[in-house]
Amino acid sequence: MTAPLRILQVNSRFAGGGTDNQTLELTAGLRDLGVQVRLSIPEGTRWLPLARELGVPVHAFPARSSLMQAAIRQWRSVIRAHRIQIIHVHQGRDYWPAIMAARLAACGTRIVITRHLMTRPRRFTRWFLLSMADVVAVSNAVLDVLKQELHGPLSRLHLIYGGIDTAKFHPVRTPAALDFRRQQGWEPDHVVFGVVGAFDLPRGKGQLELLDAACRLRAEFPHARYAIIGQGSMESLLRERITTLGLEQAVRIVPFTEKIATVLSALDVLTHPAVGAEALGLVIWEGMSCGKPVIASRLHGIPEAFVEGEHGFLVPPGDAGALAEAMRALLTDPVRCRRFGEAGRRHIIRHFSREILARQVNELYCGLLTNQ
Template sequence: MATLLQVLPALERGGVERGTVDLARFLKRAGHRPLVASAGGGLVAELEADGITHLALPLASKNPLTIWQNAARLGELMRRHRVELVHARSRAPAWSARIACRRAGTPFVTTVHAVYGGYDYRLKRRYNAVMASGDRVIAISDYVAEHVCEVYGIGPEVLRTIYRGVEVGEFDPGSVSPERIAKLQAQFQVPPGRQVVLLPGRITRIKGHLLVAEAVARIARDDFVVLFVGPDTPGSSYSAELHAKIQALGLAERVRLVGGTGDMAAALVLADLVLAPSIGPEAFGRVSVEAQAMGKPVIAADIGGLGETLLPATTGWLVPPGNAAALADAMDLALAMPAEARARMGEQARAWVREHFTAERMCRQTLAVYAELLGARA
């Protein structure tokens, strides 16, 4: 049994945070003693309900003085709990953890969850470089791994690619009750008899909402509705621009912003087609994977790590980023698919996710990385 500490800024709801919780639970089931340090958040209660210790530290702070103070605090916690390995998932906590680990001679692992901007600037590049300074460096996609290798010179002896995973028990169409689906239909005010096209994700420019509106305007058929499902920032300039675009194109009945949901699995069951049309590089493509886990075909932009998440013409379609005409053609093709063909694509998508993108697989591969540094203890 090994005592293994993960550090991250906070434990609010998000992909990085969910992966942290999934790994902590897996480590406990495997007989280890997982610890998580963060500034706290909504997932702390979930961790503690499973008997996993959370250590509260102000790790979200980027203040250099706080980072140094956190290094001392982490060092003390590592001694008290006899931590044998530390795994950092974000830059500010990674600096504190790196200092503490170097002082204690403790193995240090990082996971690079993004291609961080500003690496052309010396100070920013130096700040970002901590994520490439682990004894092992995990990248969440080949796209991220290539970036880390190119920018920071990390070689294959240190670098490992481990895709993020989803809980296939949670993202299983058979686990979603009709009541949950009916509740969302009412909440989203889905018109009867319409196919549903879903774009999950926060309302930000990179997610491609404007591009989708342009694509919908090119499609002649009117038997579908597009739902933008995700939190919006009231008063944001992008949100205002998006609303204006929808009105200008006469799409108010075909494209709608419906807000966020705490039940994404049910939202995906409701969908006939899921979009991931990002206009800028994504490190991975969690939406694409979750949708395929639910047996839904996906149209994704072939950019960043998104292209690694599906099998073109088998589980979905890849389109050139920023190309409204190509997106419209793919949407038209998908919406015209016979039910049998769509069901077959859905089964292939579920099999693809079960083979490559489960939380169990992610956790087992991460534990194998720990074992490289700890030997038989992991």
């Protein structure tokens, strides 16, 4: 009988967001495959209880100014104590501490890095990363950036999409979701469009474009409602725009919540009108897994997330008029709206579930160790 793999997942930020969520999803998926997986995250993060709920060993290191020194010490100790075969890194600032920890442990541990962002690697990283680690891109858009920027053997670049917990993100509108709708003042006949994500200056995730689109639709569709779910430095600007446009009754700003599955279940349509760099937009898959049709920007990795015309619509980034037209198309055709949602759910189950993510990453691990 083959001994289970011994893997350490590391993430030194873990403050909430797509990268942190995918760290949890991968850890849970590997656990379900029988992998001996461990997770290292900083102390004090509000996501620590969620990590402990996974039922895998969690190593929390001090979150202070000497963060990286603490991480290197802990990771080296964990590697030695548990004979870790692969350390898997999810944050850019963790690359070199993980490499240092593996070198200091001197156990032959391999390094795997998942690149979750569209941003270009730093200059030093570009020259040396592929000589020390295998790098996973979460979309073809990210892979293209890495091929252009990194120097080294391209055979160490891999494409593995993220994965969604389809049991958690499901299409049945739960009592909690119904309560959430009531709390927001949404009636059963209201059609709710929602955008989920941080809204930091200067542009956020297209929240301003959603408000402009809502203004265009207000007179024609008084039963439409809009939710901005998240937090960030644009909040005062968004509230000012809501007042200026006269949308106080139609729009709700909802603080970030860890119960995002409940919020998505309460929506009718997920909008993701991103205007900045987007590796993929995992919230799109979460919404689709909940059976929601999607309207999103045709930007970077987003078109890889779903099939236009089968699961939703793609619109030019920053084009509030095009966004409004796509929203109008769903408001006037509830049958298509439902069909998009049902097809999207099936698409996630077939191609982008947590189980598929874990299986593909596990195959990568096995291949690396076989060829070591």
